[in-house]
Amino acid sequence: MRRHLLMRLRAPLVAFGGEAIDNYGVIRDFPALSMVTGLIGNALGWERSEFALLDGLQARLVMGTRLDDGGERLVDFQTAQLGANDAGWTTLGEPEKRRGGDVSYKSPHLRYRDYHARLDALVALRLEPADEEPTLETIAHALDHPQRPLLIGRxxxxxxxxxxxxxxxxxxxxxxxxxxxxxxxxxxxxxxPLKEGTLKNARALDVCDERNWKTGVHGGWRAVFEGTGPHIAPADLSTLPELPA
Incomplete structure (x- = not known):
């Protein structure tokens, strides 16, 4: 038996981001390994520039997800009129500006962002190796006492x-x-993940959800299973302690 941390991702709007194409921000049904890594790193107070810490945590994470409520999908159409001195925020460290001369400022800045509405997901994760910092106990404490506000995708x-x-x-x-x-x-x-349990009629697939935290590019692939199955009533919940709120 191995110890696993259980975490619930539930919000009016949730964004399990997928591969962004131009100004379309798409979503997936399940959270990415990189998203969970970033959420935990944010709770611990790590900076985005601490590449070694984030890469190390991502490499140690073994995680899966159960959808308690898949919710429904909605598309948020975002528009803003940008002037010559205005810029859009990006994660690249540089503001996004309009190109094409004065004529380009006559058109609005358009984006489409997909979201899950009322989604409820249960994540189980463990760390390998388990005795390095941060441990599951360190992460549990950080989730209850985060250094910064926590976000589920966006x-x-x-x-x-x-x-x-x-x-x-x-x-x-x-x-x-x-x-x-x-x-x-x-x-x-x-x-x-592969080799982390079996269900009848499960399908195997590869997901690209590992991030190179230095370059900001997703390029790592994981082998996972997806399928449906029942809940197993545990005989003893003593290993689910009441932790301080």
Whole structure:
């Protein structure tokens, strides 16, 4: 049995970002490894420039997700009129400015951003190796006492409740997701890493969700399974402690 941290990602708007194309910000059904890495790093107070810390944490994370409520998708159409001295914010360290001369300022700045509305996702994760810092206990404390506001994908995506559920002992990531408490008994959608459990009729696929934190480019691939299956009622929840709010 190995220890897994359980974290709930729930908000009125959630953005599990995918590959951005031009001015279209698309989303995926499940959170990316890089998104969870960034969320934890933000809770710990790490800066975006601390590449070694973020790369190291991402390499140690073994995680999967259970969708308790897939919500629904919506598209936010964003428009702003930018003048010659105005600029759009980016993550590249440089402001985004208009190009093309004076005529370009007559057209608005357009973007499309997809969101999940009312999505509720349960994440189970462990660290390999487990005894290096940050440990699961360090991360658990940071989620309850974050150094900065926590976001689930994008700036508007503020959690609607406590992220941390607790720590549970389980054979693997899928087992941890199946043991986590639920509000009703039914089939759930899961995504979990290769060799971290099995479900009938699961499909195998590769996801590009690992980030090179120095260059800001996603290029690493993970082998995962996706499938549906039941919740397993745990015999003992003593490993899910009540942690201070």
């Amino acid at each position: 700036k508007p995506c503020l959690p609607s409740g406590r992220l941390l559920i607790g720590i549970v002992d389980a054979d693997d990531v899928l087992n941890a997701l199946q043991l986590a408490p639920v509000s009703d008994q039914r089939e759930f959608r899961f995504q979990w």
